Each structure stands twice: as C-alpha cells, then as structure tokens.
Amino acid sequence: MTNRREARLHLPASQHDSSRSVTTQRLTPLVRQLAAQHGITLTPDTGLLEWLTQANVPVHHPDSPAYAAIAAVVQQLYTLSSPGGDDGGSR
Amino acid sequence: MNIEPASRLAPVSPAPAPSHPVSWIVGSVHPAHVLGRYPDGRVALRVDDEELLAEAPPDKVLPHAFRVRVTRAGTKPELELIRDESDDDEAARTRALLALIPRQAGLAGLLAELHAVHAAPDTAIPAQIQPVLAQLNAAMASASDFSDAASVLQALHSSGMSMEARLLRAIQENRNLSLSGDWKASLLRLTAALSHYPPAAPVDSRSDLQPPQPDRELPRQPRAPRVPWRGNASDWGRLHHAAQGVIARQTIAQLQSGAKSPTWQFEIPMHGRGGLDVLQIRFAPTTTGAGNEPGWLIQVAIDFPALGAIGAEIRIVENRVRVQFWAEISAVARRIESSLTTITDRLQRQGLVVEHAACRYGRPEPSPGASGGLVSATA
Numbered sequence: 306m307t308n309r310r311e312a313r314l315h316l317p318a319s320q321h322d323s324s325r326s327v328t329t330q331r332l333t334p335l336v337r338q339l340a341a342q343h344g345i346t347l348t349p350d351t352g353l354l355e356w357l358t359q360a361n362v363p364v365h366h367p368d369s370p371a372y373a374a375i376a377a378v379v380q381q382l383y384t385l386s387s388p389g390g391d392d393g394g395s396r
Numbered sequence: 397m398n399i400e401p402a403s404r405l406a407p408v409s410p411a412p413a414p415s416h417p418v419s420w421i422v423g424s425v426h427p428a429h430v431l432g433r434y435p436d437g438r439v440a441l442r443v444d445d446e447e448l449l450a451e452a453p454p455d456k457v458l459p460h461a462f463r464v465r466v467t468r469a470g471t472k473p474e475l476e477l478i479r480d481e482s483d484d485d486e487a488a489r490t491r492a493l494l495a496l497i498p499r500q501a502g503l504a505g506l507l508a509e510l511h512a513v514h515a516a517p518d519t520a521i522p523a524q525i526q527p528v529l530a531q532l533n534a535a536m537a538s539a540s541d542f543s544d545a546a547s548v549l550q551a552l553h554s555s556g557m558s559m560e561a562r563l564l565r566a567i568q569e570n571r572n573l574s575l576s577g578d579w580k581a582s583l584l585r586l587t588a589a590l591s592h593y594p595p596a597a598p599v600d601s602r603s604d605l606q607p608p609q610p611d612r613e614l615p616r617q618p619r620a621p622r623v624p625w626r627g628n629a630s631d632w633g634r635l636h637h638a639a640q641g642v643i644a645r646q647t648i649a650q651l652q653s654g655a656k657s658p659t660w661q662f663e664i665p666m667h668g669r670g671g672l673d674v675l676q677i678r679f680a681p682t683t684t685g686a687g688n689e690p691g692w693l694i695q696v697a698i699d700f701p702a703l704g705a706i707g708a709e710i711r712i713v714e715n716r717v718r719v720q721f722w723a724e725i726s727a728v729a730r731r732i733e734s735s736l737t738t739i740t741d742r743l744q745r746q747g748l749v750v751e752h753a754a755c756r757y758g759r760p761e762p763s764p765g766a767s768g769g770l771v772s773a774t775a
Contacts, residue, residue, distance in 0.1 A: 309448045309449045311448065312449070314474075316477050332564060332567055336560065339567060356654060357561075358564040360651070361561045363660045364549075370748055371692050371712050372545035373545040373746035373748055374712055375710070376543060376545055377739060378719065379548075379675070380543065381738065382707075385703060
C-alpha cells in the first residue's frame with residue numbers, strides 16, 4: 306500500500322463506561338419507578354434522563370450568601386410593586 | 397461517522413514525509429483522525445502530521461477525530477485511543493437541546509391559561525383535572541417564599557430544576573420523598589391529566605419566546621394577554637400544549653446547568669396582584685478582582701404590570717455583594733434609587749457586606765461575565 310509507519314491501535318476496555326453513567330444507568334429504572342409512584346412519567350429518553358438526574362441547584366448550602374442576597378433583592382422588588390411600596394411583598 | 401472507502405485513500409506512492417514527525421515517547425498524547433479503512437481491516441490514521449497504518453479491532457467503529465496516547469515506542473508503536481467522555485457527554489447534551497428547542501414555550505403563556513381557568517366563574521373542570529390544578533397552584537411561589545436564604549434554596553429546589561436529582565437521591569439514600577410542591581412534577585401530572593385533550597397551539601404568538609440563552613440578557617416575560625376560557629376541549633388542548641412547552645423549556649434550563657460553562661436559569665411562577673408573574677433568576681460562576689476570586693453573578697428580573705421590567709445584577713464573592721438594580725421605566729428607576737438605603741439594610745440584615753448598591757434606568761447588556769455595565773435606555 307504505502308510506506309507509512311505501522312502501528313497498533315488499542316481501544317480502552319472501559320471506553321463507554323464513565324463512573325457517572327454506570328451509576329445512573331443502574332438506577333435509572335428505579336428513578337422511573339419512583340416517579341411513577343408519584344404519578345409522574347419521565348422522559349423515555351434514557352440518555353436525557355441520566356443528564357437530568359445530574360441537574361441541581363447551584364449551591365446546596367442553605368446559608369449561602371448568594372441566596373441571602375436574592376432574598377433581599379426579591380423582597381425589595383415586591384415591596385416596590387406594592388401600592389405605597391410598604392407591604393414587604395407578603396400577601 | 398464517515399469512514400472513507402479504501403479506494404479514496406492516498407495512492408500507493410509513499411506518503412510525504414511529515415513536516416512535524418510524531419515524537420513516539422511513551423505517555424505522549426497526540427491528536428489523530430481517521431483517513432480511511434483498508435479491506436484488510438487496517439486503518440489509515442494521521443497522527444500529528446504523520447500518516448500511519450494501524451491495526452485496530454475490526455468490529456469497532458472509530459470516531460473520526462480523537463486523541464491517542466503512546467503506550468509503546470519502537471518501529472511499530474502501540475497507541476491507545478483516548479475517549480473523551482466529557483466531549484461525548486457534551487455532544488449528547490447538545491443533541492437533546494436541539495430536540496427540545498422547537499417544543500419549548502414561555503411560562504407566561506401557560507400562566508395566562510391557568511389564570512383564565514381559575515378566574516372563569518362557571519367553568520366546569522373535569523374531576524380528574526381539579527386536583528392537579530390545585531397542586532399546580534400550590535406549587536407556585538409568592539414573595540414570602542423568598543424571605544431568607546433557606547427559603548430561597550427551598551424555592552429553587554421546588555422550581556423543578558432538581559426534580560430528577562431528588563428522585564435519584566431518594567433512591568440512593570433509601571428515604572421517602574415528597575414532590576407535592578415541585579413545579580415540574582405538577583406540570584407532568586397536569587399533562588397526564590390532560591392526555592385526552594390533544595395539545596393544540598394557540599392561534600396567536602403568545603408562546604413565542606426564544607429558548608433560554610445563557611449569553612443573552614434575560615428576556616422580557618410580562619404577563620401574557622388575558623385569554624378567553626370556555627372550558628371546551630379546545631381550551632384544554634391549548635393548556636396541554638402550553639404545559640408541554642414549559643416542561644421542554646424547563647428541561648433545556650436543566651441541561652444548561654450541566655454544560656461545561658454552566659448557567660442555572662430559573663423561571664419561577666409567582667402569585668401576584670391580579671395575576672401570575674414570571675420571576676427569572678440566573679446564576680453564572682464568575683471571578684472578580686485581581687486575585688480572580690470565585691463568586692457568582694446572579695441576575696434577577698421580573699415584569700410587573702405596574703412597573704414594567706425591573707431587576708438586579710448581583711455580584712457576590714464570599715459575603716461581599718455589589719448590586720446594580722435596573723428598571724426600564726425612568727420613574728421606577730428613580731423610586732428604586734430612593735430606596736437604596738432600604739435595600740442596603742436588607743442585605744446587611746442577611747449578613748452581607750454591601751460594597752456597592754446603585755440603580756440605572758435601562759436594561760443590562762447581554763454579557764453575564766462582563767464587568768456589569770448597563771446600557772442606558774436614554775442613549
């Protein structure tokens with residue numbers, strides 16, 4: 306054929322198995338089962354469902370300054386929206 | 397993936413000498429792509445600038461482009477294909493996003509439908525739909541759900557962003573789970589209850605809204621115009637369609653939170669005066685200052701009927717906060733400006749150090765990672 310250098314190419318044995326997908330693949334049927342118990346039908350796309358099980362809030366700490374700042378800002382916006390701007394946002 | 401036929405491979409003549417020969421050092425990593433596969437199973441590869449013929453497992457389809465690691469040097473080097481799981485994940489995520497985008501719709505259209513259902517006094521609501529509508533109503537938030545950091549976290553959890561993660565965690569931890577206040581769970585129950593009513597797109601464009609775009613400013617999402625509600629099959633079909641669109645949009649936001657450069661975009665239905673509003677909150681990781689301190693850029697926006705679009709950009713590093721309010725109506729901007737002492741007090745009561753608080757007339761420019769400049773509507 307040619308005088309190209311010859312080589313041998315190996316594929317890693319675990320090429321399709323990241324630790325994340327192994328865990329979620331194993332539990333995905335149980336996630337569907339639990340959802341069904343709550344009256345919910347999840348997406349039939351298993352790959353998409355595995356992605357969605359990874360989606361979460363950005364910070365898990367309930368005392369996060371980010372959430373404290375959001376609380377203050379949202380309260381202020383609702384105060385402004387109230388007649389006279391003095392109801393503090395509660396209804 | 398396309399593998400070129402052997403007949404289209406380079407001619408039998410010797411391959412040109414590489415301009416940058418590969419250094420076959422064990423452990424070195426090189427970019428590679430497939431030139432073609434010969435009938436005897438060998439694969440023609442280009443590794444760096446050098447072409448070579450490689451024996452490869454015959455039953456495996458190779459990616460067109462990949463990286464290899466040298467595992468043995470010598471006259472016939474051995475290479476190991478490096479499969480980049482994150483790239484594969486990213487490609488799968490992108491495919492899912494592309495499938496969802498044509499189906500997505502804004503929350504305001506659904507909220508207008510729901511408000512019409514609740515406002516119509518003589519609407520006969522089928523028995524199987526009544527409880528899911530009640531659940532949906534209970535899953536909407538109000539300002540009191542944003543009273544402190546812990547309640548904000550709870551509200552974001554209940555927004556639907558983490559519904560599947562909560563299911564997974566309940567299984568992993570073998571504990572009970574309540575999804576009664578989860579917005580996405582409530583929407584899924586609604587679509588199940590409406591399954592007898594074929595989804596029907598509205599005749600107007602009230603659901604037209606670009607999908608969440610992390611690098612663009614938060615879109616305006618005012619209340620949609622009031623919709624007539626007669627409680628017939630067509631109306632329920634329209635509600636079904638609107639709910640499906642919002643679920644798709646929610647799913648897009650969930651996928652965006654898992655991107656390599658993630659953003660978290662929450663669109664939360666809020667009980668408001670005389671109607672339902674969309675509260676938008678977007679998180680993006682950012683760095684600040686000469687020390688590149690990690691922090692968050694948080695954008696908040698809501699469109700009140702009486703105030704127009706208003707919001708804030710919050711930059712936060714540890715407990716230090718800079719907040720820039722904005723309002724698209726000048727009189728509203730002035731009101732906010734006159735209340736900055738109050739907001740500073742609110743932030744300080746939450747344990748934050750306020751480095752800056754201001755308000756501009758106009759809307760923020762579409763660059764979440766930028767330095768926070770605003771475009772004045774008067775310019």
